Amino acid sequence: MTRSSVAVLALVALTLALVPGLSRAAVFSPQTATLDNGMQVVLVENHRAPVVTHMVWYKVGSAxxxxxxxxxxxxxEHLMFKGTDKMVPGDFSKIVARNGGNDNAFTSWDYTGYFQNIARDRLDLVMEMEADRMTNLKxxxxxxxxxxxxxxxxxRSRIDTSPGALLGEQMRASLYMAHPYGRSIIGWRHEMEKLSTEDALEFYRDWYAPNNAILVVAGDITMDELLPMAEKYYGVIPRGKDMTRNRVQEPVQHAPRKVTMRDPQVGQASWSRYYLAPSYNTDAADAVPLDVLSEIIGSGTTSRFFKALVVxxxxxSSVxxxxxxxxxxxxxxGVYAVPRGDVDLADLEKAVEAEIAKVVADGVTQDELDRAKQKLLDSAVFARDSLSAGARVxxxxxxxxxxxxQxxxxxxxxxxxxxxxxxxxAKRVFDAKKSVTGWLMPPEGGPVTGAGAALPITSGEGVH
Structure with missing residues (x-):
């Protein structure tokens, strides 16, 4: 999966705000079932073409x-492509490709996922292979x-040589003082160098089981066709032990933090700030309004911050x-901005903070709210047109x-x-005590030739 595809899918996920309550206006109209071993099965029918997206999500991630x-x-996630008794290392993706499909995998803080896009009449093939490596990895x-x-x-190639990625990693580590969301998804290098076969097998035995997995299929198939296939391949796998997410909770934060980084690869300085914020699991009442707030103040060239700071x-030059x-x-x-020309980062920071202060003091208008809500509702229509968006969300x-x-x-x-x-x-989320500010700058003597702007990485996924 490319970074651009991750960004597109992440944008779809962000625009589909997930909050409690029963539905009157459906988004994807999925059908669901649960196998006897605890594996959840979800189907999004889409009969426009004889193809399907097949995904298995494990409820475990780097956190x-x-x-x-x-x-x-x-x-x-990488090692899951290394084979079983039935399949030699590397053959999984080759078989998918020979059958006209494509596949990949991804890891985030909260989940790990594997997917294949393939013709409908090849679904049983990829389902059999995916079920095989769920329990028979060698x-x-x-x-x-x-x-x-x-x-x-x-x-090295994605983080250590990317100033923006390094700064983003450092900022998250500062934002989450205790919670494992501050941990790098790909891992800290000194610990990666010691990872062993037994470490991988222990993690696999603990978490990779049907009762900790979700099967999501989207495409040209009905539940009457899908469920017998799921029972044939996944339903025969024994239930694993019941795992719980034992995570350290974040303490009360009392002071803002700042991370400053200079690097020869940086040709254009940039500014960013992360705030601790509620999720749909911790405070759904604020989560949907914050989705709308983000759309109003920082989504695209019609947003409030863009018009104020750029126009x-x-x-x-961007915000x-x-x-x-x-x-x-x-x-x-998060809020981010790139200064225009030789504008000093301190002046840019003051300007952004002034716009944040206006939001806190004066709020948004009814007109801004109406336009933002319409854009978000329109995005759901476009999401329905995508074969994989429903499965992903x-x-x-x-x-x-x-x-x-939800x-x-x-x-x-x-x-x-x-x-x-x-x-x-907005008043609750824009709390300086729960924030980290990042300054990314060229070295004192100026950037190396050809260096460009580098914003902190905000994507939450590592891909195979």
Missing amino acids: DEPQGVSGIAHFL LSDDVVLPERDVIIEER DQEIA GTFYDPVTVDLASF LGQSLAVGLTVD VESWPDRISGVTVEQVNDA
């Missing part, structure tokens, strides 16, 4: 890793240790916000503990958001 083995969730040092070198190189004041409340525990709300939501009804209730809930709710949520 569930034991202390000292950071990166093991992502490492195991690992030994001769395949594990070379793959450990691969993930270390991946960290009117001409102090920034925006991000918010991902689809998490098990506390989420984050439903899988992510269920993996963090939300329900199908996904399907989105149109009603977003339509019911009021100005007062948005303004109250």
Whole structure:
């Protein structure tokens, strides 16, 4: 999966606000069932073409890793392609490709997912292979240790040589003082270098079981056709032990933090700030208003911050916000900006803070609210047109503990958001004591030739 595809899918997930309540206006109209071994089955029918998206989501991610083995969730994601008694290492993806499909996998703090896009008449093939590696993965040092070198190189190329990624990693580690969301998904290098075959097998035995997994299929198939296939391949797998997410909770935060980084690769300075924010699991009442707030102040060239800082004041070349409340525990709300020309970061920071202060003091208007809600509702229409969007949003939501009804209730809930709710949520989230500010700058002597802007990485996924 490319970073661009991750970004697109993440945007779909962010726009589909997930809150409690029963649905009157459906989003994806999924059908659900549960196998005897506890595996949940979800179907989104789409008969426009004879193809399907097949996904298996495990309710485990990097935030569930034991202390000292950071990166093991992502490492195991790689190792799941190393074969079973029925399949030699590397053959999984080759077989999918030979049958006209494509596949990949991804790891986040709260989940790990595997998917294939393939013709409808090949669904039983990929389902059989996926079920096989759920329970029959074979690992030994001769395949594990070379793959450990691969993930270390991946960290080097994606994180260690990217100033924006490094700063984002440091900012998250500062934002979450105790909670494992501050841990790097790919892992800390000194711990990655010690990951072993037994570490991977122990994590696999604990978490990879049908009762900790969700099967999501979208495409040209009915539940009457899907359920017997799921029972044939997944239903025969014995239930595993019941796992719980034992996570350290975040303490009360009393002071803002700041992370400053200079790097020769940075040609254009950038500014960012992360705030601790509620998720749909921790405070659903504020989560939907914050989705709307993010749309109003920081989504695209028509947003309030863009018009104020880029168009009117001409102090920034770009500005925006991000918010991902689809998490098990506390989420984050971010604001970022790039200065125009030689504008000093301190001046840019003052300008952004002034706009935040206006939101807190004066709130948003009814007109802003109405336009933002309409854009979000329109996004649901576009999401229905995508074969994989429904599978992705439903899988992510269920993996963090939300329900199908919470996904399907989105149109009603977003339509019911009021100005007062948005303004109250803004006052609560823009709390400097619960924030981390990042300054990314060229070295004192100036950037190296050819260096460009580098914003902190905000994506929450590592991909195979």
